[in-house]
Amino acid sequence: MFNRIILIGRLTREPELRYTPSGTPVAKFTLAVDRRAGRQGEREADFIDIVTWQKTAEVCANYLGKGRLVAVEGRLQIRSYEDNQGIRRKAAEVVAETVKFLDRAKEAQQQGGGGFGSEDDFASEISFVDDDTPF
Amino acid sequence: MFNRIILIGRLTREPELRYTPSGTPVAKFTLAVDRRAGRQGEREADFIDIVTWQKTAEVCANYLGKGRLVAVEGRLQIRSYEDNQGIRRKAAEVVAETVKFLDRAKEAQQQGGGGFGSEDDFASEISFVDDDTPF
């Protein structure tokens, strides 16, 4: 009836972009969300799977990479499925409605180097990726 | 770094109360959280596992039952473990910090009948179960 989750964390790797048979873009990535740990090094994290659709999926795939800091707002979805060994499994994933970029892409984090001349410009706006931005 | 989830849903069954070896109470239950479905009957839900500790665990175990409507606030925790067939699994559960009762216990929902003369009084207060209430 009500299902709202808000996360801040860092991507563990580049988003993976696919398309449904009907052409809808879907992006998946994992967020490392540090637990508020004590200070003596036992820094733990929850690794939370994120799914996002449509334009937001494309923006994430184009502009996010490993290590980037984002805020995600969405809902927690539990899916039940059978893996390819026929084992019944449950998948938990956050369906993101908004993904907000909280840091700039550093050189080292860019996905392969050239070609993203406008990335910094976008990232510096720190606006919601599902705004009516020109992607 | 930041991990906050808020759910409103109904318990699918009575909470299960256990104690850790050191005596800490832990309660587990599952929440059916309806997705905002269309109207032609395809009412779906996410079934989300909730864990709660200490006094909140005891209050939930004592006063909640199948069908009760609650609001839960907490954080999403992902645990990796091996089941008793030796299969690697991931468990997603919400560690509840607050559980708020949103309806009264109906007669039919009371957990076995006698003994809870004060339940309705409590439930009608609709206060946070981890308030300094007299349990």
Added chain:
Amino acid sequence: MFNRIILIGRLTREPELRYTPSGTPVAKFTLAVDRRAGRQGEREADFIDIVTWQKTAEVCANYLGKGRLVAVEGRLQIRSYEDNQGIRRKAAEVVAETVKFLDRAKEAQQQGGGGFGSEDDFASEISFVDDDTPF
């Protein structure tokens, strides 16, 4: 950049419905949100103004009344204005995107008596008021 508020509380009075010059419906009401108070009677509350637009506005105006329990999700908006004495004031209000009914209308709370034969049916569904419901 990110602004999300979630409230559960009771309406202090019936919503007030107006229309902008261009015909857009706007409803306003106030929510009494109890603070998690101690138990010796000093029950305090925050009285928080809610604004909602479009179809949600009309549904709230038609189906909510004084005392009803709702969950509201939206964003906090701060407006600066001059009152009719020319005094500069700041208004804080929550722009609600979703309003969820958490209890049923009791007879005494119905807004004027007859005519709402379907209210209980709706309220009992506890669905989001901005679903594609037939209002």
Added chain:
Amino acid sequence: MFNRIILIGRLTREPELRYTPSGTPVAKFTLAVDRRAGRQGEREADFIDIVTWQKTAEVCANYLGKGRLVAVEGRLQIRSYEDNQGIRRKAAEVVAETVKFLDRAKEAQQQGGGGFGSEDDFASEISFVDDDTPF
């Protein structure tokens, strides 16, 4: 009964630190929270007052300054009071339970220059300021 707000925004100025007569630290600051605006420059913001207590107050006062990006979690509180002209006013403020630093202090933003050799170390941890950190 339930009152939770989550904000991400930038400080409009340095926090102001005071102490109650009994010695409790209180810090106040204002957050500029951009609305998700269109792109043609009409970038608007809500200016939201934040209050925080105890150790969090001291950490904010010591380590935050104008322009810093933070995430705040707390509850919305509405207070009614009379100003020094005897005019009845309402104040809306967010009582922050956690304040999370989302960027590093830049040289230009440090509050007066020397003395905070450890600031970057702290800020880079991006941990909750009310963790059991040694302040």
Added chain:
DNA sequence: TTTT
């Protein structure tokens, strides 16, 4: 100004 206020709800249960």
Added chain:
DNA sequence: TTTT
């Protein structure tokens, strides 16, 4: 009154 305001931040980037």
